[in-house]
Amino acid sequence: MSNEAFLLILSFLGGAYMAWNIGANDVANSMASAVGARAITLRQAVIIAGLLTFFGATFVGSHVTQTIRKGIIDSAAITDPQLALLGLLSALLAAAFWVFLATIRALPVSTTHSIVGAMIGFGLVVGGPSVVNWAKLFGIVMGWVISPILSGITAYFLFRAIDRVVLARLDTLEGAVVTTPALIALIVFIMTLSMLLKTPLAERLGVKGIAMVLVPLGLATGVYLLSWVVLRSYLPRTNISGGEEIFRYLQVMTSCYVAMGNGANDVANAMGPLSGIYFIFTSGSAAQNVPVPTFLLAFGGLMITIGICTWGYRVIETVGSKITKLTNTRGFTVDFATASVILAASMAGLPVSTTHAAVGAYVGVGMARGLQAIDLGLLWRIMLYWVITVPVAAATCAGIYLVLRWVTTGS
């Protein structure tokens, strides 16, 4: 077997391994709270998460994939395609190893951080500090800081609103009936808008210009009216404290929404480097602008889905049973805030971490007096893990790169 064929197979294996890791780990972020609150069963969670993550990865994920691949490393400065290929492969392997190690050690690291850190390690070894796009990196780092803050603020105000409108009534069911159609409409509006803006889906459906906003708006209005009629006409009003029950269904919706956001964002972590490698193989050169093949996104989505089915269910089961204290209103708030921030970041082209956004949302609910106690000390420790991820992944990537270079070129 030639060196190139060996490296290509290794790259696909590395990409698949990374995507599998994402599925095995990140799925818990979206589905665990819904399973924990017994909104859906474990089997349903795995099927829903698998399908939606695949959908998110394939249809929403392309923009972010490009950002990771060409945004952080200036591929124009790395003229030798062979070295660029080795570097991308090293980044993929380093990030996958680190995430896998973190999985075993139960460390809360981000796959996004890992791949970005590994990319930086590769850039530094191959071309020195000038190859790394520090301005872009700064933007991404700001995204890491901003995403927990934004999701925290969103969760804070959302929970305060739910607290005031639903929980503060003696008849919580009536409060839920009043608010639910608006919340469903909001979810539908954001989901459709994010799918139409900057994704291949709008192009395929032929939706352009003002229709980009009108279509989601129309859909949201339709869903609002439908849910209003259904809730008013068919909901039994026997249990006046049944507000939480309605939020159970909303929570399933937001969990789906998080699963899709997860797929859209995290597929970049595995498929970004792989699409770079693939381009080098097909064109023989390292270029700055390459289209990300849809089949690679689908491949990434498929591997994430396999990750969910093979290991992810165990994570959902364990995490879900650990957070049963989270009621449906709180679970909904956390999921909604997380998903909104992730999708917004995805549309802005920033590879933010789901973990970051989720932690921010938990703190937001806690600040809104929604949780009995939240430990900020532990939060700082989690943030420390996030910070060390970048240098550790960078150093590992540099090490793997040097070994691969020695194996393939002998120097």
Added chain:
Amino acid sequence: MRFPIMTLFQASPFERVREHAHNVGQCGPLFLNAVKSYLEGDRNQFEIMKEEIREAEAACDRLKQNVRAHLPSSIVMPVEKSTFFSFLKEADKVIDCIKNSLYWMSYVELSFPEDIANDYLLLVREVSDFVGFLPEMVSLAHTYFGTRYESDRQAIKNIIKEIRFRERESDELEKTIIVRLCADEEIPPKSFYLMLRLVETIGEIADHLENAADMMRAMIAR
């Protein structure tokens, strides 16, 4: 596996307070039985009850310290920490006063005039019954901080109202006993002093419980 995110949820501080309140509440009937035994002259039974209450008080102290020790400085709670600690302090003083009143009784064999003994037993019955509101109130607060339902908040507010009403009643009873004690010329000075302290200490049980209820009212305020 991102478990550390999930452990951001600390065990609710109200969980341990619930245990504390349960211990305090259990002392109500014990206290009544101890006083009954004392008035009936069954000193052995009184000492057994006193010992049980002393142990319960020691357990409550440990629980109180445990709650304080297990709250990291960085913890974010749905209530103000100072109010929470004040509540705990007042709830703990309830059992302290129960124990102290039994100690006052154990120093000397007090022989109460019959009418005062009856009023005294009535006061003890009132207070021991009243102590049972504490675990109920804490349990409801624990639920409320989990759900934030207005119905749960209303239930706590109703208990607080009841505690305030009962405190006023026991205050009246306390004053009546003191007036009777002062009017009785035959009680020896030492006994008079001890009885007076005893009645005041029992009155303090109700005062501390009312203070705890006030703290709870502040914690559940919107």
